[in-house]
Amino acid sequence: MAAQAILILFLSFFGLKFIWEALLLVLNINYAKSNQTHIPPFAKKYITSEEYARSVEYTMTRNKFALLSDAFGAVFLIVLIISGFFGIVDNFLYSLNLGEYLQGLLFFLSIGLVFGIFSLPFSLYSQFVIEARFGFNKMTLLLFFLDRLKALIIGMIITAPLYYVLLWLLGVAGSWWWILAFGFYTLFQLFITIIYPTVIAPLFNKFAPLEEGALKQKIENLLKHVKYTSGGIFTMDGSKRSTHSNAYFTGIGKTKRIVLFDTLMNKLGEDEITTVLAHEIGHQKKKHVVKMLIISLAGVLAGFFIINLLLYYMPLYTAFGFSRISFHAILVLLGLCSGAFTFMFTPFFSLLSRRYEYQADRFAAEQVKKGAFFLKNALIGLSKDNLSNLTPHPLYSFYYYSHPTLAERIGALEKIKA
Ligand SMILES: [Zn+2]
Numbered sequence: 375m376a377a378q379a380i381l382i383l384f385l386s387f388f389g390l391k392f393i394w395e396a397l398l399l400v401l402n403i404n405y406a407k408s409n410q411t412h413i414p415p416f417a418k419k420y421i422t423s424e425e426y427a428r429s430v431e432y433t434m435t436r437n438k439f440a441l442l443s444d445a446f447g448a449v450f451l452i453v454l455i456i457s458g459f460f461g462i463v464d465n466f467l468y469s470l471n472l473g474e475y476l477q478g479l480l481f482f483l484s485i486g487l488v489f490g491i492f493s494l495p496f497s498l499y500s501q502f503v504i505e506a507r508f509g510f511n512k513m514t515l516l517l518f519f520l521d522r523l524k525a526l527i528i529g530m531i532i533t534a535p536l537y538y539v540l541l542w543l544l545g546v547a548g549s550w551w552w553i554l555a556f557g558f559y560t561l562f563q564l565f566i567t568i569i570y571p572t573v574i575a576p577l578f579n580k581f582a583p584l585e586e587g588a589l590k591q592k593i594e595n596l597l598k599h600v601k602y603t604s605g606g607i608f609t610m611d612g613s614k615r616s617t618h619s620n621a622y623f624t625g626i627g628k629t630k631r632i633v634l635f636d637t638l639m640n641k642l643g644e645d646e647i648t649t650v651l652a653h654e655i656g657h658q659k660k661k662h663v664v665k666m667l668i669i670s671l672a673g674v675l676a677g678f679f680i681i682n683l684l685l686y687y688m689p690l691y692t693a694f695g696f697s698r699i700s701f702h703a704i705l706v707l708l709g710l711c712s713g714a715f716t717f718m719f720t721p722f723f724s725l726l727s728r729r730y731e732y733q734a735d736r737f738a739a740e741q742v743k744k745g746a747f748f749l750k751n752a753l754i755g756l757s758k759d760n761l762s763n764l765t766p767h768p769l770y771s772f773y774y775y776s777h778p779t780l781a782e783r784i785g786a787l788e789k790i791k792a
Contacts, residue, residue: 376689405767458695478702646752656737
């Protein structure tokens with residue numbers, strides 16, 4: 375009875391989440407369509423009508439595809455739950471008598487593979503049909519599959535020791551195991567963040583120190599001006615996969631690297647790139663990265679608390695098709711199902727993130743000479759190149775957007791200038 379109630383509760387929340395997110399997509403598609411014939415006033419100076427038409431087309435194509443793949447994904451998950459698929463896999467692995475640890479790892483791998491294979495046609499279509507049609511795709515099929523294989527192997531290499539220690543703590547640390555597990559998880563994540571730029575990222579991309587020249591000089595002047603030490607400025611061959619462009623910081627503390635996509639360097643001028651980096655430094659200086667990390671760790675702590683609370687509650691397992699209690703089952707359940715209960719927090723994170731973006735924009739505008747002007751140029755350039763949606767539905771952007779819309783950012787920059 376309790377199991378049935380749990381399943382109904384989950385399906386209700388899951389259905390609510392699906393309907394709400396589908397509704398947002400439909401609103402967004404219709405909004406783009408209704409604005410199709412007239413360029414929004416703020417953008418008239420910067421964009422041609424052909425460019426605008428292409429961005430609308432791209433937005434609508436991507437949103438329609440998201441609607442379709444979300445629907446298939448939702449049905450797939452529900453079929454797996456109702457058919458008892460998870461329990462069947464779990465029972466099979468249990469029957470092999472491999473011990474709790476190995477059984478858990480193989481369970482993660484099996485579920486990962488099942489979802490990986492399910493999502494494969496969607497990823498292929500997105501990359502090789504949609505992205506290709508709009509001229510963004512630079513990937514070969516070989517590279518696509520190699521990426522997935524590498525990600526799977528790295529994922530297992532990372533999961534294996536993490537899961538080992540968590541399982542061990544559960545066995546030996548008594549009723550406070552989950553606090554210790556959280557502590558270990560935090561340290562482990564820190565360790566991955568430290569090794570990421572030098573060990574993991576190079577498995578996917580080539581990094582080269584930025585060549586001497588005017589751009590490097592400008593960036594170094596900026597770093598000196600804002601008193602920021604970095605572990606080096608690197609360029610990355612992003613063009614190997616896509617023409618979308620970006621710049622980011624990676625690593626932690628003094629070893630933090632600045633990474634510029636080669637695609638960014640081809641598109642923006644030196645002053646624009648420098649100002650984009652000033653924006654990124656603004657995030658660091660204003661401690662946005664640390665604050666976001668603390669928030670996400672609070673979420674992890676809540677996750678461990680909930681696991682501890684429900685770990686030995688059998689109806690939960692029965693509801694999702696399992697016939698025995700296990701640590702690996704509850705971890706997978708949390709990963710697959712918690713979204714149905716946490717999606718209502720999304721707009722709060724989006725709102726916070728957008729506040730940070732405004733602050734970083736302001737930092738760049740203040741620290742770089744004519745910063746507001748260059749940043750505006752950079753944002754417009756990137757928006758045009760990435761065919762960004764210039765007219766997102768207000769509810770859609772309120773709910774999802776981690777960055778203010780182009781209109782909002784330009785508006786804020788112009789206020790700073792004035
Ligand atoms: Zn930012």
